[in-house]
Amino acid sequence: MTREDGRSADQLRPVTITRNWLDHAQGSCLIEFGKTKVLCAASASEGVPRWRKGSGLGWVTAEYAMLPQATHDRSPRESVKGRVGGRTHEISRLVGRSLRAAIDYKALGENTITIDCDVLQADGGTRTAAITGAYVALVDAVEHLRSKGALTGEPLVESIAAISVGIIDGVPLLDLPYVEDVRAETDMNVVMTGGGKFIEVQGTAEGAPFDKPELDALLELAAKGCADLTQLQNDALGR
Amino acid sequence: MTREDGRSADQLRPVTITRNWLDHAQGSCLIEFGKTKVLCAASASEGVPRWRKGSGLGWVTAEYAMLPQATHDRSPRESVKGRVGGRTHEISRLVGRSLRAAIDYKALGENTITIDCDVLQADGGTRTAAITGAYVALVDAVEHLRSKGALTGEPLVESIAAISVGIIDGVPLLDLPYVEDVRAETDMNVVMTGGGKFIEVQGTAEGAPFDKPELDALLELAAKGCADLTQLQNDALGR
């Protein structure tokens, strides 16, 4: 089996992370997985939501959205429809949950970091690009708080990256672009720490149900991809 | 480690499935996992959504919701707030996706089955109870279509059940009630076929990240729980 873009089964698409793409946000990057482009922006502000006040703990939240012309066919704007779609809701929750796993709330102190992941162009893997880029923006937002003396310790306890994997014609593949995504029998998004542990595993049988050996093969591929992404994040962050 | 309700680690809570709890719906059941009560109702109607017309294929969709007093503290009604929350959206999508894996669209013909899962009382595991009960309602709705001669074959290709598993104090446990759920370091919902294959695997690190052996242990527990639920579904369906 040959992939349309000539990659091997366990190879990422070309990934670029342009750090500080924005001037106002406390942390930001434009992350690209092939043609997928996601603008990640992190704002860091003092204070926490009301339900958390006085706890001494910080908060991290995220919103994911897609521009109307990110996809091949223009999709209606959610603000104009007056409601956030189920898919948007679900991915926003996934991104926020994943980033919160990177953070020690106590060390963050009563500060809030909000991360917006806006998909400027979509070609598969937008949620995994969003999480991977959001982590870079998060690190810079944390540094911003540190430089202001607003932290009470080191809030960054894990490095976080995410990748999609899937099975096409029985072959497990890493980092699926749109043309592969629509053909996948099984589709899985995996969020991992830099140390190789799991934060989220979301596998879905799009076609036939899958068995344990297939699951194992996908997770192994994902571990490889997340390790590669962790390296790219470290490069972008000058670590 | 002893569980508060005295169960062993791999034991389900008492499960009851009261089939045909409603008079109007084409299929229905009240399913209980311990104190969790979900009313599942399936309507079967001729025709499919516009984007599917003329395809010869059927459609299955689901909506999940929770009554305001299902939880310990009353939560505001989504209809009154004017928007469906992210959690509701996400679970509705999960239930729909899971049920669609049970169905051969071609054999269903251009008919639509809509399944509503309304949580009357919540004590952990509402989404897995919803999926497990929804399958029972789905079977009866399919039978209803069959009795009307509206099918073109056997649409039921898989039996579907779902269960939650989690790790507390390092111990993998099956079917978590609310008191266990809030303490779990890792939380996983697994949807499986009667034949023991995976439809959905959704694992989340609530506390520390988890590793492959932990994931394997959880999946094994889940397989045991889903097999037990499949048996209970068959009993309810008189198979």
Next chain:
Amino acid sequence: MTREDGRSADQLRPVTITRNWLDHAQGSCLIEFGKTKVLCAASASEGVPRWRKGSGLGWVTAEYAMLPQATHDRSPRESVKGRVGGRTHEISRLVGRSLRAAIDYKALGENTITIDCDVLQADGGTRTAAITGAYVALVDAVEHLRSKGALTGEPLVESIAAISVGIIDGVPLLDLPYVEDVRAETDMNVVMTGGGKFIEVQGTAEGAPFDKPELDALLELAAKGCADLTQLQNDALGR
């Protein structure tokens, strides 16, 4: 004239009130008028809405809603449509108003009781079943507050029940199921106290306008039905 279900003109359908159907709510019952099933749940909480703070007075409010598959044909979910329909609004207001007539706000103290009436199955008379069941849940929620020492007196000043009456082919009938409801020329919902006084009288000419003798006949029937329901409430409450 014979009724389809064999009842006499002034006879209620079989009524069952299953008290404490829920575990979390401070008061609850599943009430059935024939095939109509309404789940009534009352939450009692300290404090009152902002506009009432410092008044020393309590507050009682209610919300009525219908599950999508309660009716013969599935109706779209109001949360998904993003707005509460006029009928729902109107009945919620009626239920709240009726229950407030049962309460001495001063004796309730600055506590709020919220009653949710969710129609699980609809076969006519859902609003009157809701009010009748809500009163039972209200009593238990008041007892809950009493047991916590949160009351300043006896807030329950009236017992409340409600029934529908209508005229079909010139004959006044009590407690109309759906098949009769759609045929009624005049439709009336009456809320009464246990002592036989009126809380609400809502009569509507669905077909021809009605005259005073017809109105009088309907009110007399309603008084009989409400008295029967009051007895059933007392039985359920162990009075």
Next chain:
Amino acid sequence: MTREDGRSADQLRPVTITRNWLDHAQGSCLIEFGKTKVLCAASASEGVPRWRKGSGLGWVTAEYAMLPQATHDRSPRESVKGRVGGRTHEISRLVGRSLRAAIDYKALGENTITIDCDVLQADGGTRTAAITGAYVALVDAVEHLRSKGALTGEPLVESIAAISVGIIDGVPLLDLPYVEDVRAETDMNVVMTGGGKFIEVQGTAEGAPFDKPELDALLELAAKGCADLTQLQNDALGR
């Protein structure tokens, strides 16, 4: 007992009906009950809503609303809040139901009349002024359709008027302005035909429950008020 404005118990406030207050609407009037001012406008258009097409029957519907500065304290605009309030919904439904009782759908043919009742100033009795004025606008909209040859008979089968009555300090009073309305123990809105039959009776115990003799006294007062309004409508219509 003396009323603040010097009226006798069974006397209407000064009522004026300025017919054809608008230039574009097919029927319109500005109706005033004392300081209460309601602008009623009727549009008549060919065709009926989709669910009624091909039935040969017409349709009449109504919307009631209040300008933000109609009341003593400005209330937020429902369009800005993004939702129609329960009170608005309830009164819109009442107005529509009442007007439909005036109409023979078959004679109306497949035409739709939509009546908007916008309260420009509120001083009690807005819903009854709305219904009374809406009937005048309805008549003109029907005449408009007749002049275009769009009718298949005489659709106006009843004349419709409405009035509020209430009990203050034990005395039944007709046509309550705001200052009386807030003091009323019992509040009733009655819609009647020109022939003295009932279309709607909506009585509510605001304070103590009411008994049958009180109800009878209120209905008698309302009959007197509606008869007076019918005369004023006939005068305005040049009948």
Next chain:
Amino acid sequence: MTREDGRSADQLRPVTITRNWLDHAQGSCLIEFGKTKVLCAASASEGVPRWRKGSGLGWVTAEYAMLPQATHDRSPRESVKGRVGGRTHEISRLVGRSLRAAIDYKALGENTITIDCDVLQADGGTRTAAITGAYVALVDAVEHLRSKGALTGEPLVESIAAISVGIIDGVPLLDLPYVEDVRAETDMNVVMTGGGKFIEVQGTAEGAPFDKPELDALLELAAKGCADLTQLQNDALGR
């Protein structure tokens, strides 16, 4: 070129300003530009929005809306659609901005004036009638605050009026009714002070782009119209 209504090119339609048309509002008028009728109501209340508290400055805001039957064909109610349309939003912002130019916030003190402009009938020029009438209501609301001793100086620094101008068949015309508005190649709304300076200039090429001489001619016409309106406002205000 002759105008359909016989006016000269620089002549206003008949304008009437009925001051204090409402009883409750602190300032109000019904303003008519020909068949265009706008009800302007100003409420004056102590306090300012939260973001302005403690500043010592007042606030003025406005909302513009149109009744459904104001236009030739009934348009759906924005409250029922659940959202304010773009045109409504835009004009509300214009009216508010224009009125704020009339006010010295410091002299107004921490008081808020809210002005509602509701179009009862539309025949072109509704936004300019709204601004012109709103100024009259604003003056009375300011007087109301003055009479209560709530002001700290004279907040009224400018008199404000507005008019539309347009070019039809190459001829600049003042105060366009609907029939002219739809034919205009260029359409301009101009808000001016009593002293002849500009507050807002909004010119739009509806057909062909316009050049500087055309712009100049339109502005000259507008200055003439605003001066005439200022005189009519002064008459209404008894200045």
Next chain:
Amino acid sequence: MTREDGRSADQLRPVTITRNWLDHAQGSCLIEFGKTKVLCAASASEGVPRWRKGSGLGWVTAEYAMLPQATHDRSPRESVKGRVGGRTHEISRLVGRSLRAAIDYKALGENTITIDCDVLQADGGTRTAAITGAYVALVDAVEHLRSKGALTGEPLVESIAAISVGIIDGVPLLDLPYVEDVRAETDMNVVMTGGGKFIEVQGTAEGAPFDKPELDALLELAAKGCADLTQLQNDALGR
């Protein structure tokens, strides 16, 4: 007077237009006016909205929006708030109107071009950058339709550019960044054709009212700025 960024009064900020920044859209560019970055994307599709079908005429529409972190302080997402704000509505309408002035609907045929202008970073002049960039995207979308043989002539009748001008301390200045914008006494946005005629003139007195000589000075500056932008558009388009 010296500008903070050292520009002369009639000088644009550095402007860059990166054409075809997106892969899927039929036309696109990333336009930057200094730190202001707007992504403009045009989709071209066959067919027109329902109200225009069968007319033989095309349609052009636009939507403007701002990412939450485009501004210095993060602003809530309109999709999450569930409504489009007034400013967004107003600018979307302005962009659409301006672009429609560039188009001959007849030559466009029954095709629709939708242009999305998403502000990725805001530093003043976002609406003028949006219009200027949207024109470039529009040209490419028209070319796309031409290459498919979908046009019936040359739809591009005008070239369109837009710039902001304002008066600070009495000095008219071109192309205001945020720091100047907040200080401006008068603020004007001008949309012009490549031939130097006006499409839109929107001037607002933010502080004191302005007079005719000030207006004239601003328009002259704007004409210079639009001419410079037209040149930059032509360069980007390879004209």
